[in-house]
Amino acid sequence: MTNRVDIIVPVYNERENFLVFYNYVLAQVRSEWKILVVYDFPEDSTLTTAAPVAQKDPRVRLIFNPARGALNALKTGFKKAEAEAILTAMVDDPPEVLAKIDEMNECFYREGADLVAASRYMSGGSHTGGSFIKGLLSRLAGLSLHWLIRLPIHDATYNTRLYRRSFINSVTIESSRGFEVALELTVKAHLAGKKLREVPVEWRERTIGQSRFKILKWLPAYLHWYWYGIKNYWLGSRPKKSLKA
Helix, strand or coil: CCCCEEEEEECCCCHHHHHHHHHHHHHHCCCCEEEEEEECCCCCCCHHHHHHHHHHCCCEEEEECCCCCHHHHHHHHHHHCCCCEEEECCCCCCHHHHCCHHHHHHHHHHHCCCEEEEECCCCCCEEECCCHHHHHHHHHHHHHHHHHCCCCCCCCCCCCEEEEHHHHHHCCCCCCCCCCHHHHHHHHHHHCCCCEEEEECEEECCCCCCCCCCHHHHHHHHHHHHHHHHHHHHCCCCCCCCCCC
């Protein structure tokens, strides 16, 4: 399992996107990898394309998520992952993001990082398309935390993250809604003095299917972890040392 990365992908009726995702990883990712496809119900259309692939390629595992929902899918994937490097990704991540898997994995092992973020807002990264409000809020959250609590990355909310398994096993996940878990884990890793690094990515709005991200539904959960980071940083739970990116 030397330098292997386990890629967790929660799915929900992603029949077309899964094949695009798998074929890209198969053709372009040089690192040793496994893909953990986490699904909620047997009727999920993703299985019509993922099941035949899993039968032919043992590096693809289909994992049933009995609790359902994106957050529980990630937690189920964390429990099933075996590599020290665990990447959370979406099957609709654009090719420009998937092209950075090797760079993120190499950074993780080379620098002994506990978390490597795919960053849209650092130098060399970009965010194109999608909701203007969603993009503005995610940019403001990342950049303000970078300055207010010395978070050593510029993108605090993007779910495509690479985590050290020992860190994931040491932390209690308290998120209750969904993808805000990326912000929770990032803030908690920083406050615990873990080593955070980032790699620039070019993100573009998905072209197949429809995004399930709802701003009004998830905004309170993101705000909770945003203020959690600021409050705990300034009230004494600061990182033991500054870890610059």
